[in-house]
Amino acid sequence: MIKSNFMEKLLDGVEIEWKAIWEVTTWDKRFNAVSREKQSRVINYSYLLAAELFKLEQEEGDVFLLSTGERIGWTTEELAGDYIREGEVVTIPWGKSRPLKDVLKYYKGRFVTADNRIATSSNTDILLNKFLYYWLLNQSVIIDGFYRGSGIQHPNMASVLDMEIPIPPLKVQEEIVRILDAFTELTAELTARKKQYTYYRDKLLSFEEGEVEWKALGEVGELVRGNGLPKTDFTEIGVPAIHYGQIYTYYGTFTTETKSFVSYETAKKLKKVDTGDVVITNTSENLEDVGKAVVYLGKVQAVTGGHATIFKPSNQILVKYFAYFTQTEMFASQKRKYAKGTKVIDVSATDMSKIIIPIPTLTEQERIISILDKFDALTSSITEGLPREIELRQKQYEYYRNMLLSFPNQEV
Structure with missing residues (x-):
């Protein structure tokens, strides 16, 4: 367990530099109200409409589908064609109706993207992409405030790029990433059990x-x-x-x-x-x-x-x-x-x-409902079963993420 004085030991004798996001990242587009000096370089990607992205889905694929929502999937190189890109990226959706914490993503490898805004560290000897991801995740409530509009909201990217991020030494970034990765892996194990339910549900509702x-x-x-x-x-x-x-x-x-x-x-x-x-x-x-x-x-x-x-x-x-x-x-x-x-x-x-x-017989429908109700209670109930376990693990993870990503302000 991480001690309460862990951060003091980790940061002992360490200098923390604070920089604006635009100083240490490269994005996929030039944004309105952002001066060219803040975006001297962009990395171009090809985008698919949300409706088209999952039409590419193939269970055995090894190319990741970077959606703007919570759903994830895979496709093949053959299906993805010219839309394939490769890299280590952090994405926020251009349009969203959910909290950013649910849809902010990190990925390293080959992917096809929907209409995300895509960031990558300008220099990974200074800022790790995974550290950038965890820090943005920890600031997600603030970034939510930069989204505007009713229904589908869009971000004010000038405000996002002007946010300041702490830049500790790489060894400190690596240690923070290692600890937070361990927490997310534990949550992923619980989520995998929930996916088993999805498999059995689809099996029950499949007929020859x-x-x-x-x-x-x-x-x-x-x-x-x-x-x-x-x-x-x-x-x-x-x-x-x-x-x-x-x-x-x-x-x-x-x-x-x-x-x-x-x-x-x-x-x-x-x-x-x-x-x-x-x-x-x-x-x-x-x-x-x-x-x-x-x-x-x-x-x-x-x-x-x-x-x-x-x-x-x-x-x-x-x-x-x-x-x-x-x-x-x-x-x-x-x-x-x-x-x-x-x-x-x-x-x-x-x-x-x-x-x-x-449409099976009503008796068969009742039998299927009886089984799925039990699964639903385990996977969807807020007070018992997997959701409760996942919620507790998530709260623990968020507590330590907040602690690990709290740095003395540059003005102190």
Whole structure:
């Protein structure tokens, strides 16, 4: 365990120099409001639209897909073609709707990138790229404040480049990176166990040809596209409301209560969500977030707004079975086919209704739900199972990261 005086020993007799980010990094573009002297050099990359990036995905590939979201993947040299680049990079998304800590990335090797802003150390004898990554991660809340816009936000890169970073000697940087890498490896082990659940879930929801009936989603229920509902309509109490953005960040597979509410007058203009309906996201800046779903099991009728579709199932399909299906690769591969847009990706309710889904007997659906509910409790519950373990490990890691990256200010 790291002692409380560890940093004092590590920094004993060491000089810490502080430099602006622009002095020690090279980026992929020239930015508005940043003088040329601060960006004397740029490194050019080829970018893929978010909707196109994961169309390249191949399980056995060895070229990394650098998305702007949380999803990761791999492709092959043959599929990537001229989009392949190689290097040691730190990336922040050009457009995001999530906290930066969830989408800031470090990678070393061959990759294909979506619309990220890409940084690399100008001189690794002065600044290690991995140290840069951990330091930016530790400053992610501050950098979040440099993003502007409603919905999809974009960063003020002039503010990012003017941030000052401590530059300890390389040996100190290497030791800090070594310790933080050890913490992230422990968290990665827990995350790998969660991936096992994904494998078994997809296996349970895979059927041989002729084993079950396959139908288009529009054949087993009604899809209703939502409208309106900006966050400014939220109230402290009132009619339960499910906002599409909260399906990414707040809800699990199902919910009995909503995070937000709207007034009764506002609710009259919005689409209604009944108990047993499924609310599905239509829109995101990341393809992986399109089609995320939550089953509403509340006792009171709720409402939802734009960028969401309500699925009202017929008696052929159980809602939780459908919600679990939306988490599978089979569903993901179909939504990729219908995705439209560049900066903002959308799958319309009309196209969503064309997605093909296996329809086993209701008894078999109930059996699958029973198994997946147990897995879901282990992998998604905030109070028990893997998420609790991962959360505790993450808090420990963040504590030490903050301690290891706290340096005396240059003015002291």
